[in-house]
Amino acid sequence: MTQAQQVLVLWDIDRTLLYVGDIDRQVYRETFAEVVGRPAEHLPARGTGVTMPLAIRSLLIDNGVPEAEVVALLPRMVDLLPVHLATRAEDLRTQGVLMPGAAAALRAVHDHPGLIPTAVTGNLKPNAVLKLAAFDLNGLLDTEIGGFASDDHHRPALVAIAQKRAQAKYGTVFTRSNTVIIGDSLEDVRTGLEGGAPVIGIASGKTTAAELTEAGADLVLDSLADVARVLEGIAALTTTSGQPEGSVRPFTKKLSSGGSS
Numbered sequence: 001m002t003q004a005q006q007v008l009v010l011w012d013i014d015r016t017l018l019y020v021g022d023i024d025r026q027v028y029r030e031t032f033a034e035v036v037g038r039p040a041e042h043l044p045a046r047g048t049g050v051t052m053p054l055a056i057r058s059l060l061i062d063n064g065v066p067e068a069e070v071v072a073l074l075p076r077m078v079d080l081l082p083v084h085l086a087t088r089a090e091d092l093r094t095q096g097v098l099m100p101g102a103a104a105a106l107r108a109v110h111d112h113p114g115l116i117p118t119a120v121t122g123n124l125k126p127n128a129v130l131k132l133a134a135f136d137l138n139g140l141l142d143t144e145i146g147g148f149a150s151d152d153h154h155r156p157a158l159v160a161i162a163q164k165r166a167q168a169k170y171g172t173v174f175t176r177s178n179t180v181i182i183g184d185s186l187e188d189v190r191t192g193l194e195g196g197a198p199v200i201g202i203a204s205g206k207t208t209a210a211e212l213t214e215a216g217a218d219l220v221l222d223s224l225a226d227v228a229r230v231l232e233g234i235a236a237l238t239t240t241s242g243q244p245e246g247s248v249r250p251f252t253k254k255l256s257s258g259g260s261s
Contacts, residue, residue: 012183015205049187082126101224159195
């Protein structure tokens, strides 16, 4: 990574930077009950990384809501989820936890003159901002240029959305060669593979290091605790100066994690 090069770093949020336990699931319960008028018996699977609109759709279908009604109910739930989460801001602070090394790694990326940190997440934007603010992380990511489930329910599409917003703000064209995703789930890996960005997989969620590697992550780390390794990984995955877009990156094997996995 040259001094003049800018690199867009797309952070996942849940189980990569922070974990809010059952708060999200409780918000799903409350929102479902308000919109549908009865309790939900089945809740979305944990830690999958799918976007909230897709999780809401599954929630409605799995709880017996007819397909014809889903079209009308889904946007109502999308609007209400952030409202219910906002009432639990104190719970986010007291019950949620930062993932190991997350704050230090995020600050190191934020403070690096060549790196632009933002989010690409399955969260709706208001939910993402609420979670980041609960842990005083909101100032360390530029959420103006991120990609959120509010923008598109198809997570790989969020990469291009974030790249275009970053280009408009910072004046750099962002492509595969100067963009990297950091996340913990198979959806994060798929987002990179389909959306066009190398992926640093963090085995801090429900997906193991082996599963992240098998899915196609370019680098897999056990956690964010080794901040220097995170920065080295970003540099290695984006040092493609002079290569035409779409060319093969300057390595053919996955980078070593340097960890126990």
